[in-house]
Amino acid sequence: xxxxxxxxxxxxxxxxxxxxxxxxxxxxxxxxxxxxxxxxxxxxxxxxxxxxxxxxxxxxxxxxxxxxxxxxxxxxxxxxxxxxxxxxxxxxxxxxxxxxxxxxxxxxxxxxxxxxxxxxxxxxxxxxxxxxxxxxxxxxxxx
Numbered sequence: 573x574x575x576x577x578x579x580x581x582x583x584x585x586x587x588x589x590x591x592x593x594x595x596x597x598x599x600x601x602x603x604x605x606x607x608x609x610x611x612x613x614x615x616x617x618x619x620x621x622x623x624x625x626x627x628x629x630x631x632x633x634x635x636x637x638x639x640x641x642x643x644x645x646x647x648x649x650x651x652x653x654x655x656x657x658x659x660x661x662x663x664x665x666x667x668x669x670x671x672x673x674x675x676x677x678x679x680x681x682x683x684x685x686x687x688x689x690x691x692x693x694x695x696x697x698x699x700x701x702x703x704x705x706x707x708x709x710x711x712x713x714x715x
Contacts, residue, residue, distance in 0.1 A: 575694075575710050575712075576608040576614055577612070577614070578690075578691035579614050579688075579690045580609055580614055580691070580693070581616045581617065581655075581692070581693045581694065582605070582615055583695035584620075584624040584625055585696045586694050586695065586696070586712065587606070587617075588625065588632070589696075590602035590606055593636075605712050610652070613653075615653065616653050616655060616688045617654055618655045618656070618657065618680075618681070618684035620680055620681065620684065621681075622646070622650065625646075626642070626646060630642070655687060657680065657687070658687075661680075661684065661687055665680045665682075668682055668704070675697075678695075678698060681693070681695070682698075685704075685707045686704060686706060691707065691708065692708055692710045693708070694710050694711075695709060695710075696711050696712075700715075
C-alpha cells in the first residue's frame with residue numbers, strides 16, 4: 573500500500589529524523605516520505621509541528637545546524653500545507669487526551685490530523701495501525 577497517495581499529516585519526529593545524521597536508517601526513511609509527500613502535495617503539518625521543529629533545532633541540533641540553515645528549514649516547512657487549530661480543536665484535544673490517555677501534545681497532533689482531513693498520521697510516537705476517527709497512525713520506520 574502506498575500511504576503517500578493520500579493526505580498524510582507529518583509529525584515533528586519525522587522531520588527531525590530527516591535531519592538526524594546519528595540515525596542514518598531513520599534519516600533515509602524519513603527523507604523518502606518527506607520527498608514523496610512534498611512532490612505529491614499530500615503532506616500536511618500544523619503550526620505545532622513548525623514550532624516543535626524550531627525548538628529542536630535550537631536545542632538538540634544547535635551544534636550541527638546554524639541560524640542560516642535553521643531559517644532555511646523554517647522557510648521550506650512553512651510552504652507545506654499547514655493546519656491551524658482553533659479554540660474548538662483545543663477542546664477536542666482535551667477530550668481525545670482523556671479518552672485515549674495520550675500525551676497532551678500527541679492529542680493536539682491527532683486533532684490537527686483529523687481536522688486537516690488527513691487519512692494517515694506519520695509518527696513514531698503512537699501505535700502504528702491505531703485509528704482515531706478518520707485517521708490511521710503509520711510509523712514509517714516499521715513499513
